[in-house]
Amino acid sequence: EVQLVESGGGLLQPGESLRLSCAASGFSFSRYAMNWVRQAPGKGLEWVSGLNGLGGSRYYADSVRGRFTISRDNSKNTLFLQMNGLTVEDTAVYYCAKGDDYDASPSDHWGQGTLVTVSS
Amino acid sequence: EIVLTQSPGTLSLSPGERATLSCRASQGVTSRYLAWYQQKPGQAPRLLIYGASSRATGIPDRFSGSGSGTDFTLTITSLEPEDFAVYYCQQYASPPPWTFGQGTKVEFK
Numbered sequence: 197e198v199q200l201v202e203s204g205g206g207l208l209q210p211g212e213s214l215r216l217s218c219a220a221s222g223f224s225f226s227r228y229a230m231n232w233v234r235q236a237p238g239k240g241l242e243w244v245s246g247l248n249g250l251g252g253s254r255y256y257a258d259s260v261r262g263r264f265t266i267s268r269d270n271s272k273n274t275l276f277l278q279m280n281g282l283t284v285e286d287t288a289v290y291y292c293a294k295g296d297d298y299d300a301s302p303s304d305h306w307g308q309g310t311l312v313t314v315s316s
Numbered sequence: 317e318i319v320l321t322q323s324p325g326t327l328s329l330s331p332g333e334r335a336t337l338s339c340r341a342s343q344g345v346t347s348r349y350l351a352w353y354q355q356k357p358g359q360a361p362r363l364l365i366y367g368a369s370s371r372a373t374g375i376p377d378r379f380s381g382s383g384s385g386t387d388f389t390l391t392i393t394s395l396e397p398e399d400f401a402v403y404y405c406q407q408y409a410s411p412p413p414w415t416f417g418q419g420t421k422v423e424f425k
Contacts, residue, residue: 233361233416240418241361255412256413257413296363300349300408300412302372302406303361304372307360
């Protein structure tokens with residue numbers, strides 16, 4: 197059974213940094229793309245970042261490019277999102293999502309999300 | 317960036333009725349790389365349809381997707397009580413960003 201468990205969320209002040217983690221199990225982690233998708237309170241889904249199975253290709257939304265860095269440790273089946281220079285607009289539930297292929301692909305499994313709140 | 321516009325914003329229907337949800341792209345979506353997701357309150361999204369018309373594993377056949385180019389449709393042939401939720405389309409054609417539509421809420425009439 198595929199499982200994705202996010203961790204690392206919390207309450208921060210503007211300008212601070214945070215690293216989210218997503219522990220994956222139940223599938224061959226390095227064979228699949230992974231994504232981060234966020235959802236601000238009461239709002240829709242926003243794709244944030246993704247990378248392919250070996251992590252050689254990384255992609256970002258314009259809203260986070262230059263501030264966020266996605267990475268993965270395939271030896272530990274873990275996905276990361278390093279978030280720097282946080283703003284109140286980054287407040288959201290952050291979901292880790294597994295692609296159904298090595299690169300660009302729909303997300304066929306999702307974690308339950310971790311809440312990041314940025315407030316002064 | 318491909319912008320996806322979903323309509324209507326809210327669909328008020330009764331169980332047993334047919335739901336037709338639209339997703340229009342600002343430019344053609346290559347190779348029909350269009351997915352639909354369902355999200356219920358307090359839950360993560362669930363993949364329903366990928367490749368514009370292929371049902372994901374375990375999705376009932378009352379859900380179907382169609383379309384190509386810039387116009388895509390999700391149809392639920394006969395609404396069950398558990399289908400009342402918010403539905404999102406997403407395009408995953410290269411290059412990124414892989415944008416979502418703003419969502420359509422299917423609510424009880």
